[in-house]
Amino acid sequence: MEYTVFRTDGQGGLRREQVSAAPLPSDGVRVAVRAVGLNFRDSYVIRGNRYRAPLKDAIPMTDAAGVVAAVGSAVTRFRVGDRVCSTVLPNWIDGPLSAHGMARSTAVLAEYFDAGENDLVAAPPHLSDEEAATLPVAALTAWHAVAELRVLAEGDTVVVQTTGGVAVFAMQFAAAMGARVIAVSRSEEKLRRSGAWATINTEVYPEWDQQVLALTKGEGARLVLDMGLNDSLRRSARAAAYEGTVAIIGVVQEQTNPLDIYTVMNKNLNVRGVETGSRAMFERMNRFMAQHNLHPHIDAVYDDVDAGLDRLASSPYGKVVLSLRY
Numbered sequence: 001m002e003y004t005v006f007r008t009d010g011q012g013g014l015r016r017e018q019v020s021a022a023p024l025p026s027d028g029v030r031v032a033v034r035a036v037g038l039n040f041r042d043s044y045v046i047r048g049n050r051y052r053a054p055l056k057d058a059i060p061m062t063d064a065a066g067v068v069a070a071v072g073s074a075v076t077r078f079r080v081g082d083r084v085c086s087t088v089l090p091n092w093i094d095g096p097l098s099a100h101g102m103a104r105s106t107a108v109l110a111e112y113f114d115a116g117e118n119d120l121v122a123a124p125p126h127l128s129d130e131e132a133a134t135l136p137v138a139a140l141t142a143w144h145a146v147a148e149l150r151v152l153a154e155g156d157t158v159v160v161q162t163t164g165g166v167a168v169f170a171m172q173f174a175a176a177m178g179a180r181v182i183a184v185s186r187s188e189e190k191l192r193r194s195g196a197w198a199t200i201n202t203e204v205y206p207e208w209d210q211q212v213l214a215l216t217k218g219e220g221a222r223l224v225l226d227m228g229l230n231d232s233l234r235r236s237a238r239a240a241a242y243e244g245t246v247a248i249i250g251v252v253q254e255q256t257n258p259l260d261i262y263t264v265m266n267k268n269l270n271v272r273g274v275e276t277g278s279r280a281m282f283e284r285m286n287r288f289m290a291q292h293n294l295h296p297h298i299d300a301v302y303d304d305v306d307a308g309l310d311r312l313a314s315s316p317y318g319k320v321v322l323s324l325r326y
């Protein structure tokens, strides 16, 4: 059998290749890709940015939903026809993150990809293929920060910066847990769509941390999801409550920014990095989404990779998804 894969050409584009299917190992699962979710990093992997050259000869993208097309003789977790999602760090099954957990990733921009049976999770039955393809990175990272850190309780306040893929999931999860969401964004239109308990437009209030304090009667937020806005780490620490947590998720400005260690120290803050999540977290998230009938916010679905990447670069609300024909 032959099938199509896409590889980065190192010049901001992709080239299409036909490859012959390798024999499946006994624990292997071949997945027919139905939809691919785009993430912030996919853009610089393919197109590069000010600080990084595009990768050459790599199959990009990590987030796929698909159908099991074939299984090896020893596979017990899945059967042909099952709907599955990829995992971004397939070695991280459960428990704390380790070097082993970080050692391997996934590459899914292809008609089929082969995985070990332990590398996949069942796609939530209440979600379409396009919806399920948004989960492996953005939803899981948001779930990790909002639920798995176990710092946010019903009635607590959480600040979520931006209205991109991770942020919109974080708002959905936090609201479903009964928390009060304060959304922080450059876009008034997207803030209106967020349905958050309160919103702060950074174009109007660059000192958004002061607004968080005003909205919380001086108390601050129990949890702040920091996406690396301009000067955001200092502001996130100021916006957090005493004994609160600043979860460092990303750097949308391309460069990191300084942390005010005095605020961290004086407020007993917990400043915590958040790397995607384990397969066990993914499965707990899927159960939560099914229980609360949560559906991802999909901004748009494209059948062309360039069009999808262009949309991603234009600050969509929620997720951009590819549904490719071969």
Ligand SMILES: NC(=O)c1ccc[n+]([C@@H]2O[C@H](COP(=O)([O-])OP(=O)(O)OC[C@H]3O[C@@H](n4cnc5c(N)ncnc54)[C@H](OP(=O)(O)O)[C@@H]3O)[C@@H](O)[C@H]2O)c1
Pocket (backbone or CB within 6 Å): 039, 040, 041, 137, 138, 141, 162, 163, 164, 165, 166, 167, 184, 185, 186, 187, 190, 227, 228, 229, 248, 249, 250, 251, 252, 253, 274, 275, 276, 312, 315, 316, 317, 318
């Ligand atoms: N730690 C992890 O495991 C993990 C996982 C996924 C993503 N991330 C990181 O988290 C960040 C957000 O990822 P995402 O997938 O949610 O991204 P995304 O869907 O592309 O959304 C990015 C959002 O950031 C806001 N933004 C503010 N300043 C920006 C700027 N200068 N350039 C681009 N966007 C800007 C925009 O929202 P507004 O218009 O509302 O301001 C935009 O919609 C990225 O840094 C990404 O690398 C980390």
